[in-house]
Amino acid sequence: MIPAFAVVGHPNKGKSSVVSTLARDDRVAVSMQSGTTQVSESFDIHLGEAHYKLIDTPGFQRPRKVLAWLQQQPVSADQRSERVKAFLQDEACRQQFPDESELLAPIMAGAAILYVVDSSRPYSPEYEAEMEILRWTGQPSMALINPITSRDYIDNWQQALQQFFRTVRIFDAVQADLNQHIELLQAFAHLHQPWSESLSSLVSAVQAEIHRQQLQSCKLAAHLLEDLVRYQQRQKVPDEKQAKSLQPVLQAAYYSWMRKREQKAHDELQTLYRHHQLQRDNTELTLSDDLFDTEKWYAWGLNRKQLAAVGGIAGAAAGGMLDLTVAGSSLLLGTLGGGAIGSSAAWLGANKLAKQKLKGLPLGGFEARIGPMKNRNFPYVILARFLFIYKRLNQRNHARRDTLSVDDAQVGKLLEQLSGQQQKPIYKALDRLSRQKDVTNLAEVLEPLFTDGQIPD
Ligand SMILES: Nc1nc2c(ncn2[C@@H]2O[C@H](COP(=O)(O)OP(=O)(O)OP(=O)(O)O)[C@@H](O)[C@H]2O)c(=O)[nH]1
Ligand SMILES: [Mg+2]
Incomplete structure (x- = not known):
């Protein structure tokens, strides 16, 4: 499978901005309006021989209700991803939770998770339901702390995120320069072993692309x-x-x-x-x-x-x-x-x-x-x-x-x-x-x- 990353999180936290920055293309819709992205959109990134997908998704709208649905029946840890699949296959769930269905579909199809939060807003337990849902998918994951206007709550976020995600990084979606972009790609290569080889070539492909553009x-x-x-x-x-x-x-x-x-x-x-x-x-x-x-x-x-x-x-x-x-x-x-x-x-x-x-x-x-x-x-x-x-x-x-x-x-x-x-x-x-x-x-x-x-x- 081609490496794929679904960028997920609360509405208006810079998910589309992350996609736009990494795709090096401004055709990704970004706006102050919460709920700008309503359906998942996949961007195919071809750089020389390297190829990966970035998927922009709508934000979680009703994560607590979705988690409650998943937890309706007792499920052991090894069965949790099956339970998420069952959620996606349930017509009533798709009707009731269109945003969660949209964002979970690419993950269950094999995409890794990039979970985006904003460090200018304090951490609160309201985020735990969505992080728990993401954990249930069993997919490789990384959290990105995006300092939209400040870094005030970075420490609290780090404390919380480390309990749910193997890797937690700070990535300013809008100010990130090329080095930070490249460092993030390098971190991607460590996220999921089968992808590491093809993702390692991405870094040199990005540099080659920049030279080609010059x-x-x-x-x-x-x-x-x-x-x-x-x-x-x-x-x-x-x-x-x-x-x-x-x-x-x-x-x-x-x-x-x-x-x-x-x-x-x-x-x-x-x-x-x-x-x-x-x-x-x-x-x-x-x-x-x-x-x-x-x-x-x-x-x-x-x-x-x-x-x-x-x-x-x-x-x-x-x-x-x-x-x-x-x-x-x-x-x-x-x-x-x-x-x-x-x-x-x-x-x-x-x-x-x-x-x-x-x-x-x-x-x-x-x-x-x-x-x-x-x-x-x-x-x-x-x-x-x-x-x-x-x-x-x-x-x-x-x-x-x-x-x-x-x-x-x-x-x-x-x-x-x-x-x-x-x-x-x-x-x-x-x-x-x-x-x-x-x-x-x-x-x-x-x-x-x-x-x-x-x-x-
Ligand atoms: N200054 C600054 N603004 C940011 C940053 N990240 C996002 N923004 C702004 O925050 C707003 C929301 O960004 P989006 O990328 O559209 O957020 P989203 O999570 O895709 O939002 P929805 O699709 O509505 O869920 C936009 O006005 C962005 O310009 C950042 O790192 N710094
Ligand atoms: Mg968006």
């Missing part, structure tokens, strides 16, 4: 940069006058294509990280500035000083005057001599938007054209906006339903955190891109920006 993000960014920087909008018309009057239309079409292409890349990123529920237009994932609000370009991309420094270096390197290995982390801080910056003043002058052109065609008629974008800052702006979304998505726990916080997205700062060796190829590649030259392995060059400079093993 690499895929670099590829999305590289495609986006290539597409936006190289794009041209053209149209043929019979005469020059028509070509001229077409220019504003062409420009609007050009901008609209670019904006859509950027949106598409951001959508792909969101899908890649399985944050399907986040609506970008009403969360802080919204890029409040329009892509062509060029006033903001220095804030997103490189500022004037950085641009001058990078321009000087990229220009000098193109002319073979400067060995790029000097481009260390201090580069963007403007510690370069005035000479280098001065020499790039002309280069800064090239800081214009895409040009419009009219061209007479050999067989008669005219072609109006806009693009490609030669502005040197443009690739940095695109990259900064993409990284802004990326940084929020890749660190975000999938159980979170609050809005996102905004911090500094300036790409220059992110670049400065990398070593000189890592920065250098990025400047070079983006410079070649805005000069419309071929760039090899752009995705690979960008990788340190997506992995925070850490090269995964």
Whole structure:
């Protein structure tokens, strides 16, 4: 049997949040409303070769009555799980106790139990009936203490839970980071011996998945940069006058294509990280500035000083005057001599938007054209906006339903955190891109920006 875990407990204790966090997918319904989950829902988690199931269940509603039903007749310990099966087979019980029937069904079909409680609420004996029912199932089990708003009652909970569950762990469903997630998976592997081998491989599968998502993000960014920087909008018309009057239309079409292409890349990123529920237009994932609000370009991309420094270096390197290995982390801080910056003043002058052109065609008629974008800052702006979304998505726990916080997205700062060796190829590649030259392995060059400079093993 594929390892399966049924997440059970009182209503509104974070069961669905645990499922969402472990599934790394936000399509699990989580809400403040008690009784949000009404039927059990099974999520198949496939990670490389590893496969397991997480089952979200409704909360216990009438555990004392259910326990009373189970205890109606004397049952020895070895017969208790049969008694729970009898409960599930009894039509009247299913009618009377739909929530308990829903949550017990996957357990009796072989799932292990993850029992979730909240340490911000005091322990009370009212929980004993449901814990006793779970014990009757005879299935492997673990208790998770979820500190929804505080850890005030952790000790009392531990005292009580240890009497019913072999393993008791603290797991914050909404704040848990990746290490805590991985530690929990490691604990799963010890829960039920026949599953231990397949569950042990889960940990490396999760790490591999994270690396895969990072690499895929670099590829999305590289495609986006290539597409936006190289794009041209053209149209043929019979005469020059028509070509001229077409220019504003062409420009609007050009901008609209670019904006859509950027949106598409951001959508792909969101899908890649399985944050399907986040609506970008009403969360802080919204890029409040329009892509062509060029006033903001220095804030997103490189500022004037950085641009001058990078321009000087990229220009000098193109002319073979400067060995790029000097481009260390201090580069963007403007510690370069005035000479280098001065020499790039002309280069800064090239800081214009895409040009419009009219061209007479050999067989008669005219072609109006806009693009490609030669502005040197443009690739940095695109990259900064993409990284802004990326940084929020890749660190975000999938159980979170609050809005996102905004911090500094300036790409220059992110670049400065990398070593000189890592920065250098990025400047070079983006410079070649805005000069419309071929760039090899752009995705690979960008990788340190997506992995925070850490090269995964
Ligand atoms: N701050 C914080 N909030 C949490 C945590 N766990 C759950 N919540 C919140 O508590 C509420 C209930 O969470 P759910 O995961 O829907 O709980 P549930 O047990 O599945 O609830 P039902 O399906 O209604 O039984 C939601 O508003 C969650 O965002 C936590 O660890 N920290
Ligand atoms: Mg729920």
